[in-house]
Amino acid sequence: MLVGVLVLVLAANGTSVLDVFLIRHIFGMPAGWYGLVEVVFTVGAVVGSVTSGRFKSDRSRVQAIQVGLGVIALGVLGIGVSPAYRVLLVLTAFLGVALGVMTACFGPLFTVRTPDAMRGRVSSTVNGLMQAASVISFVLFGALGASLGVRASYVLSVVVVAGFAVQVQRALRREVPSGIGQSAEAARA
Numbered sequence: 001m002l003v004g005v006l007v008l009v010l011a012a013n014g015t016s017v018l019d020v021f022l023i024r025h026i027f028g029m030p031a032g033w034y035g036l037v038e039v040v041f042t043v044g045a046v047v048g049s050v051t052s053g054r055f056k057s058d059r060s061r062v063q064a065i066q067v068g069l070g071v072i073a074l075g076v077l078g079i080g081v082s083p084a085y086r087v088l089l090v091l092t093a094f095l096g097v098a099l100g101v102m103t104a105c106f107g108p109l110f111t112v113r114t115p116d117a118m119r120g121r122v123s124s125t126v127n128g129l130m131q132a133a134s135v136i137s138f139v140l141f142g143a144l145g146a147s148l149g150v151r152a153s154y155v156l157s158v159v160v161v162a163g164f165a166v167q168v169q170r171a172l173r174r175e176v177p178s179g180i181g182q183s184a185e186a187a188r189a
Contacts (some may be wrong), residue, residue, distance in 0.1 A: 002126065005106055008072065009122025010133040011157045012099055014110030015076055016041070019088070021150045027085050040089050044096020045103075052104035061105035062173075064067040068105075069165035071098035073158050 020034050055061045075095040082088045114122045144153040 002110070002129070003164075003167075004134045005102075006129055007071070008088070008102075008161060009130055010030035010137040010140070011076070011161045012072060012095065012137075013134045014137030015079065015154060015157055017138050017141040018145050018153050019092075020149050021145050022041075022082070022088065023085065026150060027088075029085060033085065037088065037092050040092045041096040044093040044098075046096075047098035047101020048102075048103075049104045049181075051097075052101045055101075055105055058109060061109050063100050064105045066110075066169055068098040068102035069161070069169070071095070073161045073165060076154055077158040080151050080158065123158070135162060141189075 016038070018036050020031060021031050023029050023037070024031055044051045052064060055064050075098065078091045079088055079095075082091065106113065106130055110126065111119055111123060141153060141157070144156065
């Protein structure tokens with residue numbers, strides 16, 4: 001599950017590099033408009049994180065992650081073929097919400113299965129890997145955008161996200177055991 005989520009972080013962050021080229025070269029707008037895209041994404045991520053508190057059981061968290069995977073794949077594809085900047089902004093908001101929900105739901109699924117004595121180390125390792133995936137994505141997607149073109153790079157990232165979404169969903173089904181309908185606390189009691 002972790003590898004799949006890392007690939008999703010890589011693709012989601014990497015496409016933000018492509019957004020600059022989409023705005024400047026495809027839409028013909030000044031680079032400053034990219035800042036608004038980042039603000040919209042961040043607001044969406046905060047909304048997604050805050051609203052994810054309503055997911056109390058492992059089952060609802062798994063379902064939220066599954067829906068989030070689909071929203072991200074469709075959102076990135078939509079951005080890649082977007083005819084206008086306004087469409088890019090709307091889809092970016094949905095991506096932010098989806099990633100915020102997924103991040104907030106992934107944490108509890110991952111950490112409650114880690115022994116207390118190792119939780120700090122595991123959490124630090126996961127956070128470090130997420131940051132590494134983010135940094136690598138900027139270099140990787142910059143090169144992809146330059147070699148394949150902006151729109152083709154978005155489509156390629158959707159193929160990658162969709163492939164790993166299937167893998168993450170399989171892992172989620174395996175890793176969330178028979179107590180799937182219970183909260184993590186109830187399952188441990």
